[in-house]
Amino acid sequence: MHRFYSKGSAAPLALLFTLVSMSFTVAYLKNSFSQAAMEKYRYAEWKALYAAEAGLNDVGVVVLPYITSDTLLVRNGVSYGADENNRPIGMYKDIACSTQLLPNSTRKEYIAYSTGVADYITPSGTNVSIERRVFTSMRPQGFEEFMYFTHEEEPIGPGNTGSVNFCGSDELDGKVHTNGNMSFCQWSCATFNGEINVTYEAEEQGNLFNGNQNCINDYLEDDELVIDTVHQIIYPPQNSTEVAKQNATKTFVADTKLFRPGKKDTLVMTEINFVEGGYWAAQWTYNIPPIGNPPAEFSFQYDSLASGLETDDFHLHLFPNEFDGTANTYNSNFLVMSGNTLDGINLYSLVSSGDFEIGDGDQIFIFNEDNSKVISFISSGIATLGTDRLRVSFYGETLAYNGPEGIGFNDDENITFVNASASDGLNENVEWNNQVYYHDHDLTETNPDGWTGYCEAGGRQHFDFDYWTxxxxxxxxxxxxxxxxxxxxxFMNRTFFSTGNSPQIIYIKGGQVLVRGTVDGQFTIVTDDYTEYRVHSSTNTVDRVWGNIWLIDDVVYADSYTSGAVVQPAYGGSNNVLGLIAGGSVIIANTRPNGSRDRQFGQDIKINAAVLAMNGGFISHYWQNSTIGHHDPILGGIYNLPIADGRGGHRNYYRNEDQSGAHTNDNTGDYRGYVKLWGSIVQFRRGYMKRNTGGGSPYNTGDIGYDKNYNYDYNLRLNPPPYFPDLENTNNTVILKMASYGEARNQQQD
Incomplete structure (x- = not known):
């Protein structure tokens, strides 16, 4: 009998399959654990990002408009939200806020970073913390973004009728905003090719839109026209304008001849004439009538070595001639003067004959050339002393000295003697020397000593003084x-200033400015709101001259088309830019290039600029016109004030006041063409550009002034004028718009 033995591989195969199965199981379990860990990690990442974004929204974006320096907030972190298990989603911390200048700009960029933190426990029981950091950059919105902006949608200018409307001749291409109410003509509708902004504050007062209801309905039903309601924007933008002045690259001072002891006030006009490569600047002195007779003013030298009643020729000195350096004053009883002045005047002879007097109570000033040393007193009279000298007596308690500590007048120092009380009456040699041609206040008070008002931004403004003619x-x-x-x-000789390689801010301190030319570079011109001065014919009365910018000819960019149109960004754009920030108004002057005398010498004006009138408007110089019946300061308008300055027929070219003026008939008017503007218009109230018989106007004439061809310059959104004012809310914070957003790998965006 045979035995059979079975040979096979079942057991090894079973073992092999078991091992393979176990390895797959281990791999599967390992992968499952990895997937679970990865899911937890990714979930924690999203929670950290979500918390970081919450930090930006809750803190960073809220704080940004208020910061004045780099700021780090919420260092210890704040828990945020709740997940599906009602546990905090995460925590945000280290909210870092800062500002930096934008490249090739004077405007700041506002940046906020926020760190988000989220925790999770791994399948192995390890606690893991995930951090993610996000950022946003925001940029201020500026007034240059508006094609048209008014604080109050009301008119400003002489002959004011109290109402102004948007009519069929108005076509505005760009963003339009008013803090007030908008009114529309009854007979035609204006065209708006951009966004319209009205305010919640105006809406609360009712009558947001007035006038032609058909126009209003068309605007509201136009799907392509955006009408947005926003909060009121602070106007005028005093804070931003002050920043522009503080960062001026060139300041032209125009108020150094004001409020000087013993001297009449003198105003200064500045001109900026742009040319390729820079600009020319010049300054002239002028006075605003009424102008009084000049004071009694004589030139001497001080005799500091004299000890008695004698004095050298052309000299004067106090007696006793004792200067107390400790008290910084003179201890004297009267003044000894030579009978002859450095001006060649024999005062001794004039006093002897009675042709020159110093009365009891007259105000006397004695000052050196730079006005750093001043003696003043109230006189009680003048008399001859010997055969060649004069004695001026005064009330001792009124004697005062103002000068450097411990230093009196030097020997032979040039000085001026002034009897400030000697001026009386108006100077007959000055043309148009009557307040009615220049001032809209106190019209019935011919003596400025009795004035109680001031010139206002909405009244008649003037530039054509003696320097101009x-x-x-x-x-x-x-x-x-x-x-x-x-x-x-x-006052300052014509001088050239180069553009340089950086933006230029030109500050006209204490005066008005004339502007024209070809702009080659990045410029802003800014003036003060107004400057106070003592009226020439009455040193006790103070009036105001507004910081107007007068456009006396075309102002265009070097690379603009001959039509005045600016090359827009879609076609390559322009790097040239000009901002005009006037404390008063921006005024198109009545000049030959600007179409004066009904276009006798030319017509139109081309303007490339962002215009901002702080307290006035963008306005034409229509109150100086050549019409036969409406060129004089007759009263009219709702305020019954003068509507013209009387000089329109005596300008362009100049004619003496005694000559008859060159006038046009009333029916013809004084039409000057078109204002061809590519830029932006911002104004306190809407300035008149054209006057005629319509709308209750006091000008019963043909057209005086200009038609409008306004075009927004879209380069302004990419390249605003240097330090052009930012928009601010009623809480005095800058209005920001988002420029970028994303995740940051570290403190800096990269």
Whole structure:
């Protein structure tokens, strides 16, 4: 019998399959654990990002408009939200807020970073903390973004009728905003090709839109026209404008001849004439009538070595001639003067004959050339002393000295003696020397000593003083510039300033400015709101001159088309930019290039600029016009104030006041063409550009002024003028718009 033995592989195979199965199981379990860990990690990442974004929204974006320096907030963290298990989603911390200048700009970028933290426990029981950091950058919105902005949608300017409307001739391409109410013509509808902003505050007061209801309905039903309601924007933007002044690259001072002891006030006009490569600047002195007779003013030298009643020729000194350096004063009883002055005047003879007097109570000033040393007193009279000298007595308690501590007048120091009380009456040699041609206040009070009001931004403004007419009857600044730039009125000689490689901010401190030319670079011109001065014919009365910007000819960019149109971004754009920030108004002056005398010498004006009138408007100089019946300061408008300055027929070219003016008939008017603007218009109230018989106007004439061709310059959104004012809410914070957002790997975006 045979035995059979079975040979096979069942057991090993079973073992092998078991091992393979176990390895798959281990791999599966390992993968499952990894997947679970990865899911927890990713979930924690999203929670950390969510918490970081919450930090930006809850803290960073809220704080950004208020910061003045780099700020780090919430260092210890704040728990945020709740997940599906009602546990905090995460925590945000280290909210870092800062600002930095934008490249090639004077405007700041506001940046906020936020860190989010989320925790989770791994399948192995390990606690893991995940951090993610996000950022946002925001940029201020500026007034240059508006095609048209008014604080109050009301008119401003002489002959004010109290109402202004958007009509069929108005076509606005760009963003429009008013803090007030909008009114529309009854007979035609304006065209808006951009966004319209109105305010919640105006809406609460009712009558958001007034006038032609058909126009209003068309606007509201137009799907392509965006009408947005926003919060009121602070106007005028005083904070931002002050920043522009503080960062001025060039300041032209125009108020150094004001409020000087013993001297009449003198105002200064500045001109900025842009040319390729920079600009020319010049300054002239002027006075605003009424102008009084000049004070009694004589030149001497101080005799500090004299000890008695004698004095050298052309000299004067106090007696006793004792200066107390400790008390910084003179201890004297009267003044000894030579009978002859450095001006060649024999005062001794004039006093002897009674042709020159110093009365009891007259105010006397004695000062040196730079006004750093001043003696003042109230006189009680003048008398001859010997055969060649004069004695001026005074009330001892009124004697005062103002000068450097411990230093009196030097021997032979040039000085001026002034009897400030000697001026009386108006100077007959000054043309148009009557307040009615220049002032809208106190019209019935011919003596300025009785004035109680001031010139206002909405009244008649003036630029054409003696410096402007110095060329005579056939010359002006355009065809005979040397006559103007070399006249006796020059305060600062014409000087060239290069553009340089950085944005330029030109600050006109304490005065008005004339502007024209070809802009090559990035510029902003800014003026003060107004400057106070003592009226020439009454040193006790103070009035105001507003910081107006006068456009006396075209102002265009160097690379603009001959039509004045600016190259828009879609076609390459322009790097040139100009901002005009006027404390008063931006005024298109009545000049020959600007179409004066009904376009006798030219017509139209081309303007490339972002215009901002802080307290006035963007307005034409229509109150100086050549119409026969409406060029004089007759009263009219709702305020019954003068509607013209009387000089329109005696300008362009200049004519003497005694000559008859060159006038146009009323039906013809004084039409000057078109305002061809590519830029932006921002104003306190809407300035008149054209006057005629319509709307209750006091000008019963043909057209005086300009039609409008306004175009928004979209380059302004990419390249705003240097330090052009930012928008601010009623809580005085800058209005920001988001520029970028994302996750940051560290403190800096990269």
């Amino acid at each position: 110095a060329g005579g009857t056939s010359c002006d600044i355009f065809n005979c510039p040397d006559e103007i730039y070399n006249s006796e009125h020059v």
